[in-house]
Amino acid sequence: MLQALIDGILLGGVYGVIATGLSLVFGVLGVVNFAHAEFLMLGMYVAWFAWRWLGLDPLLGSVLSFVIVFAVGYVVQRTLIERVLKAPPAAQVFLTVGLLIAIENAALMVFGSEFRSVSVPYQVQGYRLGDIFIGAPYLYAFAAAVILAAALWLFLxxxxxxxxxxxxxxxxxxxxxxxxxxxRTYGLAFGLGVALTAFGGAVILPYITVSPTVGGQFVVLMFTVVVLGGLGSVAGALAGGIMVGVVQSMSTLIFPIQLQNLCLFVIFIAVLALRPQGLIKGA
Amino acid sequence: MPETALSSATPDAAASAVLEVRDLSAAYGGPDVLSAVTLGVRTGETVAVLGANTAGKTTLLRAISGLIPKARGHIAFEGLALLGRPAHTIPGLGIGHVPEGRHVFPRMTTLDNLMMGAFFHRGAKDIAERLERVFTLFPRLQERQAQLAGSMSGGEQQMVSIGRALMGKPKLLLLDEPSHGLAPIVVDELHGAIGAINRQGVSVLLVEQNAMLALSVAHRGYVLEAGHVVLSGSSQSLSADPGVRRAYLGV
Structure with missing residues (x-):
């Protein structure tokens, strides 16, 4: 039980940073970016290649992911998203969903469909506190996410x-x-939003394999986090991330692991139906 | 009686004009909201623009600030042509705009709102000094500096909005309905502050529906009707004008 709680918090901190990016984009630009998870995938690939070619640990490669995806995001915003900022929501949905499909298929062409993973020395290590086991890659990813969240807060x-x-x-x-x-500010905010998510993707590379469709695993998760925290709220997204991590991890105590996302769906729909402004007030 | 508006034909008048608007027309995609408006503000003056709700007063100020890309005609600030410049470059030239409806940043503290006013001058060494000056003008803002602007009263928000514009060190302040919806006692305080700002050397273009108030602080005024300047003159002559008295002063 306590083990599941800690696992959930460690996962959830990273989810928080990943979803903060989505929340920031919506909060500033007012656009729901359905392509957001694709930037997570790009961040993972940047970190993977940084590991493969430069020998960089993904925790360090994440900085590269952040910088490169920020630049990509800035350009995407200034050339594409900017055109639909004042357009009806339907146009925004078409554009970002189109972007999702385009990025995913471009990745399939460039990177191929195989799953790639890194091997780092601490991958199977961990820390034991009584009955509790804390996996090193989860702990480090969580720490990196917390540091980035603090940096983001200071920056904003x-x-x-x-x-x-x-x-x-x-x-x-x-x-x-x-x-x-x-x-320019819209460009910066979009770049920053996708860069945060890319960073989150990079730091989980030690425990999640990357493929061009990895974004699909995170879309629902990301939106659930943001819906829990209230769309547009950065602090809410962090708290929502931890909640989602805990729910996911706790649900494996009751249900088989294949159903862990079912709980998320249920919560997602329940929150939308009962409290569409988000569970967390303010911020 | 109507005073001739500043014209570029008289070099002396043009030299002392901080703002010169000539033949300005503007529309939001429909018929013209402003048509061929000509008016001016001389350095150190407070000028009022009077008129009913739909006369085009707000559009005039928005056009000066570059917020209406399709405005046609000529606007000069200290001799610099403004039309066609991106809106975000205008405050840096020395124009502060206090928009209608105050438009404070609601989820920012008073202090952060004021700091945003110095955005163009970020890094300037005299920011603390400017802040001090705003706090002297509106002591209430100093007390409330940590409060979120969105949670403040209308009068306080108006002070934040004016203070924010002053942080940009304007030479010309555009004020859009600063007294709208406020209690009389707050209105008096604000108009006292506008006078004080003007005495510190800031020229003011004041848009007001409340003509009595506007003429009490302004040196001169223009009357705008359906997008046209129909009358202009000193505050005394306008307050004495029977048409103005009937239409705007309610006497």
């Missing part, structure tokens, strides 16, 4: 660019009137 609260992103999210016209270039 304290830096000029971070404040500008929040300002644009809250009132784009007023932000313009104080000299914020909203188009």
């Amino acid at each position: 609260e304290r830096s000029w660019t971070g404040r500008a992103i929040r300002a644009v999210a809250q009132d784009a016209m007023a932000a313009t009137l104080v000299g914020v270039d909203t188009k």
